[in-house]
Amino acid sequence: xxxxxxxxxxxxxxxxxxxxxxxxxxxxxxxxxxxxxxxxxxxxxxxxxxxxxxxxxxxxxxxxxxxxxxxxxxxxxxxxxxxxxxxxxxxxxxxxxxxxxxxxxxxxxxxxxxxxxxxxxxxxxxxxxxxxxxxxxxxxxxxxxxxxxxxxxxxxxxxxxxxxxxxxxxxxxxxxxxxxxxxxxxxxxxxxxxxxxxxxxxxxxxxxxxxxxxxxxxxxxxxxxxxxxxxxxxxxxxxxxxxxxxxxxxxxxxxxxxxxxxxxxxxxxxxxxxxxxxxxxxxxxxxxxxxxxxxxxxxxxxxxxxxxxxxxxxxxxxxx
Amino acid sequence: xxxxxxxxxxxxxxxxxxxxxxxxxxxxxxxxxxxxxxxxxxxxxxxxxxxxxxxxxxxxxxxxxxxxxxxxxxxxxxxxxxxxxxxxxxxxxxxxxxxxxxxxxxxxxxxxxxxxxxxxxxxxxxxxxxxxxxxxxxxxxxxxxxxxxxxxxxxxxxxxxxxxxxxxxxxxxxxxxxxxxxxxxxxxxxxxxxxxxxxxxxxxxxxxxxxxxxxxxxxxxxxxxxxxxxxxxxxxxxxxxxxxxxxxxxxxxxxxxxxxxxxxxxxxxxxxxxxxxxxxxxxxxxxxxxxxxxxxxxxxxxxxxxxxxxxxxxxxxxxxx
Amino acid sequence: xxxxxxxxxxxxxxxxxxxxxxxxxxxxxxxxxxxxxxxxxxxxxxxxxxxxxxxxxxxxxxxxxxxxxxxxxxxxxxxxxxxxxxxxxxxxxxxxxxxxxxxxxxxxxxxxxxxxxxxxxxxxxxxxxxxxxxxxxxxxxxxxxxxxxxxxxxxxxxxxxxxxxxxxxxxxxxxxxxxxxxxxxxxxxxxxxxxxxxxxxxxxxxxxxxxxxxxxxxxxxxxxxxxxxxxxxxxxxxxxxxxxxxxxxxxxxxxxxxxxxxxxxxxxxxxxxxxxxxxxx
Numbered sequence: 001x002x003x004x005x006x007x008x009x010x011x012x013x014x015x016x017x018x019x020x021x022x023x024x025x026x027x028x029x030x031x032x033x034x035x036x037x038x039x040x041x042x043x044x045x046x047x048x049x050x051x052x053x054x055x056x057x058x059x060x061x062x063x064x065x066x067x068x069x070x071x072x073x074x075x076x077x078x079x080x081x082x083x084x085x086x087x088x089x090x091x092x093x094x095x096x097x098x099x100x101x102x103x104x105x106x107x108x109x110x111x112x113x114x115x116x117x118x119x120x121x122x123x124x125x126x127x128x129x130x131x132x133x134x135x136x137x138x139x140x141x142x143x144x145x146x147x148x149x150x151x152x153x154x155x156x157x158x159x160x161x162x163x164x165x166x167x168x169x170x171x172x173x174x175x176x177x178x179x180x181x182x183x184x185x186x187x188x189x190x191x192x193x194x195x196x197x198x199x200x201x202x203x204x205x206x207x208x209x210x211x212x213x214x215x216x217x218x219x220x221x222x223x224x225x226x227x228x229x230x231x232x233x234x235x236x237x238x239x240x241x242x243x244x245x246x247x248x249x250x251x252x253x254x255x256x257x258x259x260x261x262x263x264x265x266x267x268x269x270x271x272x273x274x275x276x277x278x279x280x281x282x283x284x285x286x287x288x289x290x291x292x293x294x295x296x297x298x299x300x301x302x303x304x305x306x307x308x309x310x311x312x313x314x315x316x317x318x319x320x
Numbered sequence: 321x322x323x324x325x326x327x328x329x330x331x332x333x334x335x336x337x338x339x340x341x342x343x344x345x346x347x348x349x350x351x352x353x354x355x356x357x358x359x360x361x362x363x364x365x366x367x368x369x370x371x372x373x374x375x376x377x378x379x380x381x382x383x384x385x386x387x388x389x390x391x392x393x394x395x396x397x398x399x400x401x402x403x404x405x406x407x408x409x410x411x412x413x414x415x416x417x418x419x420x421x422x423x424x425x426x427x428x429x430x431x432x433x434x435x436x437x438x439x440x441x442x443x444x445x446x447x448x449x450x451x452x453x454x455x456x457x458x459x460x461x462x463x464x465x466x467x468x469x470x471x472x473x474x475x476x477x478x479x480x481x482x483x484x485x486x487x488x489x490x491x492x493x494x495x496x497x498x499x500x501x502x503x504x505x506x507x508x509x510x511x512x513x514x515x516x517x518x519x520x521x522x523x524x525x526x527x528x529x530x531x532x533x534x535x536x537x538x539x540x541x542x543x544x545x546x547x548x549x550x551x552x553x554x555x556x557x558x559x560x561x562x563x564x565x566x567x568x569x570x571x572x573x574x575x576x577x578x579x580x581x582x583x584x585x586x587x588x589x590x591x592x593x594x595x596x597x598x599x600x601x602x603x604x605x606x607x608x609x610x611x612x613x614x615x616x617x618x619x620x621x622x623x624x625x626x627x628x629x630x631x632x633x634x635x636x637x638x639x640x641x
Numbered sequence: 642x643x644x645x646x647x648x649x650x651x652x653x654x655x656x657x658x659x660x661x662x663x664x665x666x667x668x669x670x671x672x673x674x675x676x677x678x679x680x681x682x683x684x685x686x687x688x689x690x691x692x693x694x695x696x697x698x699x700x701x702x703x704x705x706x707x708x709x710x711x712x713x714x715x716x717x718x719x720x721x722x723x724x725x726x727x728x729x730x731x732x733x734x735x736x737x738x739x740x741x742x743x744x745x746x747x748x749x750x751x752x753x754x755x756x757x758x759x760x761x762x763x764x765x766x767x768x769x770x771x772x773x774x775x776x777x778x779x780x781x782x783x784x785x786x787x788x789x790x791x792x793x794x795x796x797x798x799x800x801x802x803x804x805x806x807x808x809x810x811x812x813x814x815x816x817x818x819x820x821x822x823x824x825x826x827x828x829x830x831x832x833x834x835x836x837x838x839x840x841x842x843x844x845x846x847x848x849x850x851x852x853x854x855x856x857x858x859x860x861x862x863x864x865x866x867x868x869x870x871x872x873x874x875x876x877x878x879x880x881x882x883x884x885x886x887x888x889x890x891x892x893x894x895x896x897x898x899x900x901x902x903x904x905x906x907x908x909x910x911x912x913x914x915x916x917x918x919x920x921x922x
Contacts, residue, residue, distance in 0.1 A: 042506035043477075142594070156595060157368075186367035186533060188592040191577035195591060213506065216536075216579040243581065257508045259536040260581045265518060268540075271508035274476070382815055406823045416819055424812030428834055434816075441821030487816065 004207050005054065005092075005175055006030040006308050010067035012046075012053050019279040023049045026067065026284070027233050029226045030308035033174065034205040036198070038218030038239070041228035042254070044275045047211045050228070051177045054209075055094055056084040072174070090120040093168035097180040099160035103152040109163045110136070110148025113170055120171040135166040139196060158189035165197060172204060179211045194221055215258050219243055224310065227251045230275050230287040233305065237312030247314035250288045286317070294318045323355035323391075324527050325379070325495055330388035330398070332374050336600055344600040348374040350551035352388070353627075356495065361521065361528040363542035363559065365535065365574070369596065371551040372531050376497045379529065380416045381405040392495070412442045412491035419500040421480035425472040431458075431483045432468040435490055442491045453490070460523075461486040461516060478509040482516070489520060498530045502537065514541060535578045539563055544633075547571050550596055550608040553627060557634030567636035569615045590614060607638075615640060652914045662907035669901060672719040682710035684717040684870045693887050703889035705878060711890065714870040715897050721865065722872050722901070725782065726851040729789035733851075734844050736790075737797020742836070744798065745805025746828055752802070759795040767792040771854060775863045785864040789854045793847050800843050804836040838916030845909035849902035856898055872898045 012024040024046045031037045041047045052058050054069050056076060069076040071092065076084055096102045104112055113135055114128035123131060129148070136144035139162040152160055161181060168176055178197060182190035198221055201208045212218055218225050219239050226236040227248065235248035246252040253271045273291030281287055284302040289295050299317050306313045330352045337343025349371045356362050366372050377383045379390060381402050390397040397410060405411055415438075418424035425434045435454045439445040445453055458465055461482045472480055481501060488496055498517065502510040518541055521528060532538050538545060539559060546556040547568065555568040566572045573592035594612045602608060610620040619639050627635040653660050672679070682700075688708035696703040702711035744755040762770065774788035808814065809832065817831045856873030858864040865871040867878070872894045879891025 042508060140593070159595070187535070187577040187579075188367060188573055191579075191589075192591050192593060194579075214579065215507075216581040219581050220579045254507065255581075257511045258581060259507075259510075259534075259540050261536070261539065263540075265511075265514060265540045268511045268514075270511040270515075377815075380815075380819060382818055402818075403824060406818055406821045406826075411819070411821050414819075416815070418812045418816065420812055424816045426813040426817070426831060426835070429813075437817065437822075438820035441826075484816075487820070491820075 002033055003030050004033045004035075004072060005209070006068075006070040007050070007054060008068045008070065008308055009305065010050070010053060010069060011065045012049055012058065012062055013065045014059070014062045016061065016279075021278045022065075022231060022281060022283070023062065023278060024053070024231045025287075026305040027228070027231070028067075028305055028308040029233060029236055030310075031175065031207045031209060032310070033207055034201070035224065036201060036208040036210065036222045038210045038212060038222040038225045039228060040212060040215055040218050040225055040254075042213055042275075044230065045228040046231040047228050048179055049231075051094070051179055051209065051211050055088060055092060055177060057088075057094075089116065089173075090171045091173050092175040092177065093171070093173040094177040094179065095161070095164045095168045095181045097183050099164040099181075100152055100157065102164055103160060105152055108149050108151060109155070113148070113163070113167055116167050116170045132166075132170075135170055136163070138200070139163070139166045139169075140192070141166075156189075157185055158193060161185060161189075161193050162196065165193070165200070169200060169204075169206075173206065175207045175209065176201065177209045177211070180213070181210075182217070183213075190217075197221075215243075215254065216260065227254070230281070231278060232287055232303075232315060234288065234316070235312075235314040236306055238310070241312050245320075247312070247319040248288075248316045249292050249294045249318075249320065251314070252320055286315070294320075324358045324360075324393070325356040325529075326389075326391040327355065327379070328353050328389040328391065330375070330378060330390065331386045332371075332378055332383065333386045346600050347551045347602055348599065349378065349385070350602075352548075352551075352553055354546055354553065354556060356527050356529060358494070358527055359521070359525055360544065361530055361542045363538035363545040364529060364531045364548065365533065365538055365545060366548035367533070367574075367596075369550075369599070370548040371599075372548050373499070375548070376416070376499055376529065376531055379495075380414055380497055381411075406441075412438070413494045414497065415488040415491065415493035415495075416497040416499060417481075417484050417488045417501045419503050421477070421484040421501075421504070422472050422475075424484055425480065425487075427472060430469050430471055431463065431475065431479075434472075434483055435468075435486045438487060438491045454486075457486040457490055460489075460520070462512075477505050478512065481505060481509075481513050485513075485516065485520070489524060489526070492524065493526065495527045495529065498528055500531055500533065503533070510537070517541070535563065535575060547574070550599055550602070552608055552637065553635075554609065554638070555634075555636045556627070557631065557636075561631055561634045565631065565634075567630040567634065567641040568609075568638045569613050570609050571636075573614070609638075649915055652911055656911075659907060659911040662904045662911065665900060665904040666908055669719060669723065669904065672716055673723040674720075676716045676719050680710075680713035680716050682713040684709060684714040685868055686710075693882070693890070695887075696889050702893040703887075705875070705890050706882065711875070711893055714875060715872070715894050718870040718872050718875065718894070719897075721782075721869065722852055722855060722898075725786055725789065725855040726848055729786045729793065729851050729855070730844050730848050732786065732790035733793035733797050733847070734840060737794045738801045738833075738836070738840050740794075741798040741801025741803075742805050742828065742833060745802040746809055746832060748806075755798060755802075759798050762791065762795050768854065768857060771858060772861070772863060775858055780863060780866065782865060785855055785858055788858070789851050792854065793851060796847060797840065797843060801836055801840060804839050805832055808832060808835060838913075841916060842909050842913045845905055845912050848909075849905035852898065852901050852905070 008028050010024055010027040014021040014023050027050055039047045039050060053064060064077055110129060110132045113132035117123050117128050117131055133144045133148050136148055141147050141162055182193055210222055222239055225239050225242050227234050229250045235251045246255060256269045257271060276287050276290055286299050286303045289299045296318050303315050306315050330349055332349040334346040334348055336346045352375060364372050378385045381397055384402050385398050388398055400408060432454055435457055436450055439450055439453055455465055458468060463482045467479060502513050530542055542559045545559050545562045547554050549570045555562055555571045566575055576589045597608060597611060605623055607620040607625055610616050625637045625639045627637045630636045630641050653663055691704050691708040692706055694700055694704045700710050705711055740755050744752040771788040771792050774791060775784050778784040814827060814831055817827055859871050859873030860877045865874060867874055875894035876891050882890045
């Protein structure tokens with residue numbers, strides 16, 4: 001499998017009133033063509049920032065301070081705005097957490113899909129509406145011809161997410177970034193939407209980066225998992241291996257806190273402590289050390305980050 | 321054991337459609353009956369729009385039901401108007417913890433003020449007595465006293481959840497309604513809050529009605545489970561029974577949709593396609609799940625299935641359960 | 642308290658324009674309070690020999706057609722213009738907020754009735770409506786205040802209604818009900834304090850509009866009558882002289898009027914940052 005996206009030592013800082021927040025520090029991971037990778041972490045872990053940086057849609061207050069994002073051989077940190085804009089939508093697409101908010105409320109959904117097709121795809125204006133209906137049918141919307149004339153408010157949350165998926169897939173991208181795509185949806189709807197993304201990805205050899213806080217969701221749908229904590233990648237590896245034998249103490253803790261069948265409340269353990277203040281965190285040092293029960297003296301030393309790649313690796317001086 | 325709460329044929333219908341004349345009737349909660357024993361934790365699950373939010377707001381006496389009875393101890397609360405309920409002695413006995421802890425605290429209140437509000441109103445506490453009780457509650461729910469002066473936006477999600485819990489237990493309720501109290505929290509914080517809730521239940525002898533969409537959490541803490549679909553209870557029974565041997569096709573679909581922390585890729589699982597029927601003017605003869613149900617048969621459109629026993633304490637509303 | 646002060650200082654110093662507006666505000670308040678005793682000349686004393694003198698060291702803003710010192714007149718007029726604006730804003734604020742609160746909270750017939758009243762007022766060109774009210778009720782300062790309050794009233798109702806409706810089913814309102822708050826306590830103890838900051842921002846923003854409106858009425862000859870020093874009248878008196886080259890007679894009162902409107906609009910924006918607890922930290 002050839003590499004499609006390679007994020008290498010990516011650092012992102014946000015300028016805020018309270019000081020500079022080093023939201024990401026030397027984040028590295030890669031996705032091969034057709035592969036599904038989960039970026040897992042709790043709130044504040046930097047998983048969404050990573051995706052936004054990769055898409056080049058970072059908030060103006062945020063700035064890439066180091067590292068490279070290489071997509072299909074093109075370094076996005078060096079590329080012009082025009083080149084990135086061209087890639088975005090055509091080669092890389094994104095679906096968001098709140099699908100209704102991401103759709104234009106006063107345009108018919110068929111028109112919104114056609115807009116994307118006309119902007120990025122090689123399609124004649126006259127063919128766009130029919131193609132939009134075909135895409136709606138492909139994402140499993142019943143009666144697509146009629147629904148293409150509907151406005152977002154006339155559709156349920158699950159339907160809106162399918163429309164978003166249709167828009168994201170309109171130009172057959174080679175990478176789909178899904179940022180908590182099913183948070184806020186019911187589990188039954190979530191299952192259908194995730195099945196859909198998985199099936200379409202398989203069919204088109206599309207790579208998927210699933211950003212989620214839900215380890216169980218990641219384990220069901222992904223080939224590999226990248227675990228983030230406080231702006232660092234702490235562990236990455238094939239999903240079965242990582243879940244069966246986590247090597248970073250944070251991953252182990254996260255697993256131990258996740259409710260699942262056969263485990264009683266008494267057996268679950270919280271992760272002690274809180275996220276470190278990223279305005280004051282020392283550069284290049286393990287950010288979990290303050291909460292870690294496996295901490296040793298050498299944990300204060302600078303941490304070798306995980307190189308991008310498919311191997312199971314943990315950024316820890318004292319791994320499990 | 322006599323029930324703490326006994327809900328009988330509770331119904332809430334909202335008129336819909338413009339102008340003065342209502343064109344439709346939205347059956348948000350339709351003919352719902354169940355009970356909660358003292359000290360029991362009952363889970364309430366169902367998808368958004370199934371009426372679980374409306375149901376708990378009827379029970380918390382924030383909204384008035386259209387019909388039915390809510391027996392709480394010896395009194396029927398359904399007859400009391402929500403408008404005047406704040407002045408009734410029963411007000412303190414039923415309290416609620418909200419899903420969005422941040423939004424449920426007045427942005428202009430400090431944590432102290434938020435916890436003190438019910439104590440002032442319902443217990444008449446002032447001065448040092450109030451101060452003492454708030455600090456006691458802060459200790460019981462694990463809020464550092466130094467944080468009591470903070471506004472909600474200065475607190476973390478877990479801290480806000482604790483303030484919401486401290487406020488709800490302040491006036492020593494007998495029934496605590498938990499409306500997805502951990503839905504917005506990270507798993508590591510969720511564990512702490514769930515343990516706190518279980519600990520409080522034991523110490524204070526509370527009964528819980530726990531609304532959740534997370535089956536894995538319901539499994540952890542609930543004695544019994546109620547499954548709702550489109551305003552109706554489709555299945556209820558002991559947690560192990562309902563989750564282990566689901567009798568209603570909707571419950572089965574719900575369970576099979578829950579992602580599992582698995583090491584091997586899961587096999588194909590039945591998925592629930594389609595959309596729920598409209599809750600406006602539903603045909604009283606047709607099963608609410610008909611049309612979406614993988615096992616639907618003509619009989620399902622002829623008569624509405626009633627909740628009937630399928631096991632010890634286990635009821636399901638399906639002709640073919 | 643200390644934190645509040647620090648926040649106020651932060652908002653003021655973050656943006657130099659805001660600091661400038663705050664400085665202007667202090668100036669206007671001082672002028673309104675002390676104007677008559679600070680004025681170098683009697684604002685009413687005419688002196689034909691000194692008519693229409695251009696600005697000089699003796700007469701900073703020059704003199705008008707009757708030889709009165711324009712600087713003194715502008716300074717003294719501050720009190721009257723501010724008094725009209727402040728009283729009309731207080732009136733509109735009080736009644737508009739209450740009406741909007743009731744409409745948003747009670748809904749139904751109350752909402753309909755208040756909504757119709759507001760629509761009726763808004764159906765008129767507002768300045769023409771103000772002219773009509775003053776013309777009908779009589780040419781007094783009280784009636785200018787009343788007219789200005791009436792045309793500002795709908796703005797307060799609409800903002801208060803929208804803000805109330807948006808919050809009335811919020812979680813913290815439900816929580817207050819569970820805490821034993823009755824309807825009155827919800828309305829005045831929960832909703833009102835939460836919309837007040839927004840209403841105060843609105844007040845500051847309409848303050849400039851009220852000043853402009855009062856001056857406008859005087860400009861067309863309604864309301865305050867000469868020889869009372871008032872910015873609108875002074876601009877009116879100077880307007881005809883612009884053509885003959887005596888630009889200072891209209892310019893300086895006009896400039897001060899503009900600065901006052903500007904000042905309150907900017908302060909409204911700063912106030913929004915100060916009162917919103919979420920913008921702190």
